[in-house]
Amino acid sequence: RPTHFGFQTVTEAEKIERVATVFTSVAESYDRMNDLMSFGWHRIWKDHFVSSLNPGFSPLASGLDPRAPQHILDIAGGTGDIAFRMLHTAHIVNANPDVRVTISDINPAMLTVGKQRSTLLPASQQAALSFVEANAEDLTRTTPLSSPGTANPPTSAIPSASVDLYTVAFGIRNFSNIPAALREAYRVLKPGGVFACLEFSKADAHPLFNTLYKEWSFRAIPLIGQLVAGDRDSYQYLVESIEKFPSQADFRDMIIDAGFVVGGQGYEDLTGGVAAIHKGMKP
Numbered sequence: 001r002p003t004h005f006g007f008q009t010v011t012e013a014e015k016i017e018r019v020a021t022v023f024t025s026v027a028e029s030y031d032r033m034n035d036l037m038s039f040g041w042h043r044i045w046k047d048h049f050v051s052s053l054n055p056g057f058s059p060l061a062s063g064l065d066p067r068a069p070q071h072i073l074d075i076a077g078g079t080g081d082i083a084f085r086m087l088h089t090a091h092i093v094n095a096n097p098d099v100r101v102t103i104s105d106i107n108p109a110m111l112t113v114g115k116q117r118s119t120l121l122p123a124s125q126q127a128a129l130s131f132v133e134a135n136a137e138d139l140t141r142t143t144p145l146s147s148p149g150t151a152n153p154p155t156s157a158i159p160s161a162s163v164d165l166y167t168v169a170f171g172i173r174n175f176s177n178i179p180a181a182l183r184e185a186y187r188v189l190k191p192g193g194v195f196a197c198l199e200f201s202k203a204d205a206h207p208l209f210n211t212l213y214k215e216w217s218f219r220a221i222p223l224i225g226q227l228v229a230g231d232r233d234s235y236q237y238l239v240e241s242i243e244k245f246p247s248q249a250d251f252r253d254m255i256i257d258a259g260f261v262v263g264g265q266g267y268e269d270l271t272g273g274v275a276a277i278h279k280g281m282k283p
C-alpha cells in the first residue's frame with residue numbers, strides 16, 4: 001500500500017527499508033544531534049512526558065497493590081532516553097523496584113547504542129531492562145537484540161494483555177502503517193493499560209512562531225545534519241516526516257478509532273504545539 005517517506009510517495013515495504021537506512025546512519029550521532037536540533041528541549045519534553053505518567057506510583061488509596069509488578073513497553077525506544085527515565089522515576093523517585101521496561105525498536109543499530117548507554121545505569125535498573133527488535137506494527141514477532149552475526153535468533157510474541165504502559169516517543173511518525181501499530185498497542189495492553197505518545201506536532205496556532213519554527217526546521221536542521229553528522233538526507237527526511245504527521249486532533253481520532261478512551265481533548269501541546277503528548281486508555 002502507498003505511504004510516504006518524507007514528501008515522497010513510497011510503498012510500505014520501501015518506507016521500512018528507507019527508515020532503517022536513516023536510523024542506521026544517524027544512530028551514533030543521534031543523541032548529540034537531538035540536543036543541537038532542539039536546543040536541548042527534547043530533554044524537557046521527555047522529562048515532562050515521563051513525570052506525567054509517573055511510572056511505579058501506586059497510591060494505597062487507589063486500591064492497587066503498591067508492589068504489583070508493572071511492565072512498560074517502550075516502542076521505538078531507540079537509544080533509551082524514555083526507558084531510562086521510566087526506570088529512574090519508578091525505582092528511585094517512587095521507590096518501586098517492581099517495574100520493568102522492555103525497549104523495543106526495529107533498528108538494531110539504535111538499540112546497540114542504547115544498550116551501551118545502559119551500562120552506566122545502576123545494576124538493579126539494568127536488570128529490569130530488556131532490549132528487543134520488533135516492528136511496532138507486528139509485535140507477534142520480536143527477537144532479542146542479537147549480538148552481531150547471531151544466526152536465527154529466537155522469535156517470540158509480546159502476549160496480548162501483558163503490558164501496563166505502552167510508550168512511543170518521536171517514533172510513530174516513522175511507521176509505515178500507524179493504524180496497524182495502534183491496533184498492536186491495543187492488543188498488548190492490559191485492560192486499564194495506557195497508551196502514551198510523545199511526537200512532533202503542529203505549531204500553527206501562533207503564525208509568527210510557526211514561520212520561525214519552519215524556517216529553522218527546513219533550513220537549519222538539514223544543514224546541521226550535514227555539518228555535524230555528515231548526513232543531510234536523513235535529517236531532511238526527519239523534518240519532512242514531521243510535516244507529514246497528522247495534526248493533534250486527527251491523531252487523537254486515530255487513537256480513538258483503535259479503541260482507546262481519551263480524556264478531555266485527548267492531547268497536551270508542548271512548546272506551542274511543536275510537540276504533543278497523546279494518551280489513551282484501553283477500556
Ligand code: SAM
Nearest residue numbers: 023076077078105106107110135136169171174
Ligand atoms: N524514542 C527514542 C527517543 O525518543 O529518543 C528514539 C526516537 S527515534 C527519532 C525513532 C525510532 O523509531 C528509531 O530508533 C527507529 O528505528 C524507530 N522505528 C522506526 N520505524 C519503526 C517501526 N516500524 N517499529 C519500531 N521502531 C521503529
